[in-house]
Amino acid sequence: EPEVTQTPSHQVTQMGQEVILRCVPISNHLYFYWYRQILGQKVEFLVSFYNNEISEKSEIFDDQFSVERPDGSNFTLKIRSTKLEDSAMYFCASSTRTGASGANVLTFGAGSRLTVL
Amino acid sequence: AQTVTQSQPEMSVQEAETVTLSCTYDTSESNYYLFWYKQPPSRQMILVIRQEAYKQQNATENRFSVNFQKAAKSFSLKISDSQLGDTAMYFCAFIGNAGNMLTFGGGTRLMVKP
Numbered sequence: 001e002p003e004v005t006q007t008p009s010h011q012v013t014q015m016g017q018e019v020i021l022r023c024v025p026i027s028n029h030l031y032f033y034w035y036r037q038i039l040g041q042k043v044e045f046l047v048s049f050y051n052n053e054i055s056e057k058s059e060i061f062d063d064q065f066s067v068e069r070p071d072g073s074n075f076t077l078k079i080r081s082t083k084l085e086d087s088a089m090y091f092c093a094s095s096t097r098t099g100a101s102g103a104n105v106l107t108f109g110a111g112s113r114l115t116v117l
Numbered sequence: 118a119q120t121v122t123q124s125q126p127e128m129s130v131q132e133a134e135t136v137t138l139s140c141t142y143d144t145s146e147s148n149y150y151l152f153w154y155k156q157p158p159s160r161q162m163i164l165v166i167r168q169e170a171y172k173q174q175n176a177t178e179n180r181f182s183v184n185f186q187k188a189a190k191s192f193s194l195k196i197s198d199s200q201l202g203d204t205a206m207y208f209c210a211f212i213g214n215a216g217n218m219l220t221f222g223g224g225t226r227l228m229v230k231p
Contacts, residue, residue: 031217037160042221042222042223042224043162043208043210044221045218045219045220048217048218050217055217056217058218089160091162093162105152106164107164108161108162108164109161110159110160110161111160111161113160
């Protein structure tokens with residue numbers, strides 16, 4: 001069964017450092033997403049990406065965050081200057097379509113755990 | 118904006134018994150999808166079951182079934198013949214017809230006891 005692959009599984013970084021989280025979505029999917037889950041809290045939407053541009057973003061996704069699809073297979077989330085409160089599990093997801101139509105089912109990756117010290 | 122509420126932070130059930138997890142939501146949209154995701158200790162998000170709002174028939178996937186009450190905006194998950202491997206955090210989630218994002222509830226931690 002096709003999978004969404006995320007690397008690294010766990011990253012520890014110092015406050016103020018830049019972090020890049022990588023994702024390989026399912027190959028025929030067109031919509032890509034990042035979600036975040038702070039330990040013990042609900043999963044929160046960060047950003048959606050389609051046709052090489054951001055289609056929607058939440059209030060959490062401020063100027064320190066950016067996303068990119070550099071080579072047609074990877075989908076990355078960059079955090080420019082990490083803060084303690086960025087410590088969380090970051091989930092990448094992909095889907096064939098958006099919204100509630102048709103077969104839209106997000107497939108999630110296993111997550112990347114970010115710890116900011 | 119949509120909201121999803123799970124009123125049971127924690128639940129427990131004996132192995133082989135049945136348990137029901139509650140979820141309510143609020144939306145002004147008429148067409149949407151509802152989901153239950155399972156998050157085991159590994160923290161991976163695994164889709165358990167989904168329901169399309171325009172379908173009156175409740176979705177069923179093996180031991181998992183839902184009770185979808187559209188007028189009441191209620192979407193509960195029933196787990197029959199509970200197994201130890203069902204121990205996990207369960208999240209209810211909503212996606213609207215026009216949006217790109219899933220809105221999650223706060224989760225219910227389910228413990229299946231031997």
